[in-house]
Amino acid sequence: MPERRPRLYLAGPEVFLPEPVGAGRIKCELAAEYGFEGVYPLDAALDLAGLDKPAQAALISASNEALMRSCDALIANLTPFRGVSADAGTAFEVGFMRALGRPVLGYSNATADLVARSTAYRGAGLLEHCCDGPGVAIEDFDLAENLMIDVAITASGSRLVRWQAKAGERMTELGGFRVCLGEARRLLIR
């Protein structure tokens, strides 16, 4: 009987790429090289036909939550997405796995601190719909992300990996992901 490989939930905004399934396949193949079974949110191949939008969303959410519960750890792509911070769904998933007591790892394809990114964002004056403002504090712990996320990774025995990607390759660059796979192998296999 083949040995069971630890299962890694692969969180990140790749699900929004033009070819999301292919992007997941590449990550799963890399995970396999490191001894893991990669679990990608789109693996469930849900049949959404005939469902209205609320029912589709409910099915996707339930599927992703069940996939997370089936996994031993998580690697998140925390590259800033449409704002200063990581994709909100990815942040949710990091918290979800953290509460289950499973190791959470992550990388960002931007190297600037949260402080630098927040300052740049504010300088651009893009505050429509938002609740930021000049008197609102910018969390400064020299971290790459909000401390709840960054510390969850540190407390898992790893670190939030920062990787310098080219501007057009922030969604797809996998150097930081590979570092996380090595971290996961150190924590879960060796």
Place this chain on the structure above:
Amino acid sequence: MPERRPRLYLAGPEVFLPEPVGAGRIKCELAAEYGFEGVYPLDAALDLAGLDKPAQAALISASNEALMRSCDALIANLTPFRGVSADAGTAFEVGFMRALGRPVLGYSNATADLVARSTAYRGAGLLEHCCDGPGVAIEDFDLAENLMIDVAITASGSRLVRWQAKAGERMTELGGFRVCLGEARRLLIR
């Protein structure tokens, strides 16, 4: 012996306000009106003196995680914060409580759909450090937030409350918070 009131973790970017403790006190007083004990991240009054930044961040994170585990439910201020979506720490906390199986509720002081906000954000061309791009899908389920967050609230028996706040009052407006307190009372007390 006084009856134990259900404990509500009050997540949101109010912790970054110029007077964060006062902002929390107001929310806790409102929670008490609805029969709850409000639990605010800054309640722990941690002694951070003499600690370096990593140690400070670690202590705050551990304190918040312990506070969440001590609570029966969560109400999140999901108003977009420095980008299209909710504060990343708040999103993490919604996922954390969801994984523990506790009801998660939330409100946003912006009424526009996630689609409208994402489109506006992209139109402004503010993509520095970010991994968004023209070919990247904008999730469209008529929701106010990423579906993992929005559906977690629906699956808890509530709905993500959208509240029209004035531009300068998005951090402090509490009308949507009151609606959530009523929802929490319906779910947890009555």
